[in-house]
Amino acid sequence: xxxxxxxxxxxxxxxxxxxxxxxxxxxxxxxxxxxxxxxxxxxxxxxxxxxxxxxxxxxxxxxxxxxxxxxxxxxxxxxxxxxxxxxxxxxxxxxxxxxxxxxxxxxxxxxxxxxxxxxxxxxxxxxxxxxxxxxxxxxxxxxxxxxxxxxxxxxxxxxxxxxxxxxxxxxxxxxxxxxxxxxxxxxxxxxxxxxxxxxxxxxxxxxxxxxxxxxxxxxxxxxxxxxxxxxxxxxxxxxxxxxxxxxxxxxxxxxxxxxxxxxxxxxxxxxxxxxxxxxxxxxxxxxxxxxxxxxxxxxxxx
Numbered sequence: 001x002x003x004x005x006x007x008x009x010x011x012x013x014x015x016x017x018x019x020x021x022x023x024x025x026x027x028x029x030x031x032x033x034x035x036x037x038x039x040x041x042x043x044x045x046x047x048x049x050x051x052x053x054x055x056x057x058x059x060x061x062x063x064x065x066x067x068x069x070x071x072x073x074x075x076x077x078x079x080x081x082x083x084x085x086x087x088x089x090x091x092x093x094x095x096x097x098x099x100x101x102x103x104x105x106x107x108x109x110x111x112x113x114x115x116x117x118x119x120x121x122x123x124x125x126x127x128x129x130x131x132x133x134x135x136x137x138x139x140x141x142x143x144x145x146x147x148x149x150x151x152x153x154x155x156x157x158x159x160x161x162x163x164x165x166x167x168x169x170x171x172x173x174x175x176x177x178x179x180x181x182x183x184x185x186x187x188x189x190x191x192x193x194x195x196x197x198x199x200x201x202x203x204x205x206x207x208x209x210x211x212x213x214x215x216x217x218x219x220x221x222x223x224x225x226x227x228x229x230x231x232x233x234x235x236x237x238x239x240x241x242x243x244x245x246x247x248x249x250x251x252x253x254x255x256x257x258x259x260x261x262x263x264x265x266x267x268x269x270x271x272x273x274x275x276x277x278x279x280x281x282x283x284x285x286x287x288x289x290x291x292x293x294x295x296x297x298x299x300x301x302x
Contacts, residue, residue: 084300087263087286090278155236156283216290216297220254223294231292239292243280246270250293260290260298 054060098104124132133139202213207230210218217223228247232239239247249270253261263286267274277285281292287301 080300083262083264087274087300090275091283094278214297217294220251220294220296223251228292228294235288235292237281237288237292242272243292246272246277246280246289247293250289250295254293254295260295262286262298262300263289 099108133143203218204211204213204215207227209222209227212218217227225244228244229239232243237243246266250261250266253265253269261269263277264274266272266286266289267277272280277289281288284301286298290296290298290301
């Protein structure tokens with residue numbers, strides 16, 4: 001009998017301890033809830049106020065419009081288009097940064113003011129323009145700026161102001177070739193239709209190598225570092241060890257894959273980085289890098 005009583009008392013002590021532990025947890029939970037209720041009310045109030053402010057400012061309407069715009073972009077552009085945009089994003093941002101300089105914005109603002117007032121401008125002939133330009137310093141400065149812009153465009157498209165030859169060689173060959181007068185032959189009255197003949201690809205000889213009309217080396221196996229230096233000089237680029245590291249990587253990748261890598265693949269694979277590629281091979285790093293490396297034009301390059 002005493003043994004049973006002892007067991008019952010021990011069991012009651014265990015139950016009492018468990019009840020006490022549960023009671024502590026319940027009290028802790030109640031205290032936590034009491035402390036969290038004011039905080040939750042404050043959070044809900046702040047969130048409601050912020051959401052109401054966004055509603056008044058039209059943030060949710062703007063999000064809906066942006067979702068619609070994103071859907072249209074997905075419908076009209078492919079993954080390749082997005083990759084090409086990513087390859088050119090550094091150049092685009094650099095252009096935007098230059099356009100947002102105070103001086104450039106001031107010129108653009110003044111130009112738009114002139115265009116708004118264009119209806120009141122009197123027409124001026126060639127001699128009148130020459131007379132105004134000869135006496136107006138502002139017009140002379142404007143002409144000087146326009147000439148520098150034309151010089152930069154010409155240098156980018158295929159020729160430099162200092163007379164340095166810039167690839168593609170087709171431009172150099174076309175400029176150097178003398179004009180040949182074509183003999184006029186009578187047109188036959190009735191000629192049998194001939195099957196169309198595919199035109200042979202144009203081959204330009206430059207520095208003892210064959211180039212296509214776009215200035216890319218036809219046979220990559222004839223490439224040499226010396227030829228790369230000459231092509232780079234024509235593009236206004238002075239090769240360094242960093243350039244050569246990138247060029248060797250491009251040639252190795254072309255040899256293994258059979259396709260010329262785009263600028264993003266070159267930037268990642270060679271470790272040069274996209275932003276640095278625009279510094280090493282401006283202004284079109286994908287095209288210029290392939291041209292100097294003696295590999296075909298990468299797919300997607302303009």
